[in-house]
Amino acid sequence: MKxxxxxxxxxxxxxxxxxxxxxxxxxxxxxxxxxxxxxGEAAFGTGEYETIVLPLAGSCTVTCDGERYELRGRRDVFSRVSDFAYVPRDARVTVAGEGRFALAGARCTRRLVPRYVPAEDVPVELRGAGHASRQVNNFGTPEGFPYAEKLIACEVLTPGGCWSSYPPHKHDEETAAEAVLEEIYYFEVAPGPRGRPGMAYQRVYGSPGRPIDVLAEVRDGDAVLIPHGWHGPSMAVPGHDLYYLNVMAGPSPERAWRICDDPAHGWIRETWPGQPVDPRLPLTSSQERT
Incomplete structure (x- = not known):
């Protein structure tokens, strides 16, 4: 697998x-x-997949099952938290507008109802501290959006020079402390002066008996697949803020994000209470950033 x-x-x-x-x-x-x-306009069937339509840049109208949702969207992922629409499996959907839109999906068995969530209702969380500070927009997590069957999704914004997805963690075993979840990281990198492109780095490595070895230089529009193993850190280079969209789903009957830290690095959490969160955070809110 690549x-x-x-x-x-x-x-x-x-x-x-x-x-x-x-x-x-x-x-x-x-x-x-x-x-x-x-x-522009695109029509598609959701088939076996419940799906969240999330504007990354631009705005659109989402039509599903006779319902019509106007998504205000945003200029780009670094300007604002976005509103979004949830569309169920076995639905016919039309997205009309201009821009770039993520369709995050999970294979599921139940057909639930379409929903719209305004940006003001998306929970924004600041995690970590110091150089491990990041912002998490919990638009599609079980706590932030309890109306899906399998799909778990969130956005993470990391200021330039900080590490996120740290300490490295995994979710590839079904235990009381962990849930099996496949995961996609989709990246966008804020440009530097005069629009110069940026970069970031993503690490994935093997858990006991399950080898995987990835150290990727990621750029705008790249993605990394995580079928198993420890993943993190996600490293934002100085001068370039980092965005990534996490999409997760798995076989557990419970829709839950349960993780296990790499024991070699989990101690870093104990240092956070004595450190401030990076003062640049939050990078975005439900209000447009100028």
Whole structure:
């Protein structure tokens, strides 16, 4: 399995990124990134997948099962927390507008009801401290959005020079402390002066008896697949803030994000109470950043 997918390497028609369970070699999690020109439109069936339509840049109208949702969206992922729409499996959906839109999906069995969530209702959390500070927008987590069957999703924004997804953690065993979840990381990197492109780094390594070894230089539009193993840190280089969208799903009957820290690095959490959170956070809110 190829774990680091470079921007454009899986493009198909209007989709700049296509990750299916079949292409990833697993069973549940999926992600497509749809790009629409001015007055563009795309129609698709959700099939077996419950899906969240999340604007990354731009705005759109989502139509599903006779319901119509106007997504205000945002200029880009570094400007604002976005509103979003949840559409169920076995639905016909139309997305009309201009911009770039994530379609985060999970194979599921129940057909639930479509929903719209405004940006003001998305829980924003600051995690870590010091150089391990980050912002998490919990738009699709079990606590932030309890209306899905399998899909878990969130956005993480990391100021330049900070590490997130740290300490490294895993979720590849079904235990009281851990849930089995496949995971996709989709990255966008804030440009530097005069629009110069940035970069970041992502580490994934093996857990006992399950080898995997990834140290990827990621750039705008890249994705990393995590079927198992310890993952983290996600490293934002100085001068370039880092965004990533996490999409998770798995076989557990309980929709839960339970993780286990790498015991070699979990001690770092004990240092956070004595440190301030990076003062640049939060990078975004429900109000447009100028």
């Amino acid at each position: 774990h680091h997918l470079r921007a454009g390497s899986t493009a198909d028609g209007p989709y700049r990124l296509v990750i299916t369970p079949e292409s990833a070699g697993w069973a549940y999690a999926s992600l497509r990134v749809l790009e629409l020109p001015e007055a």
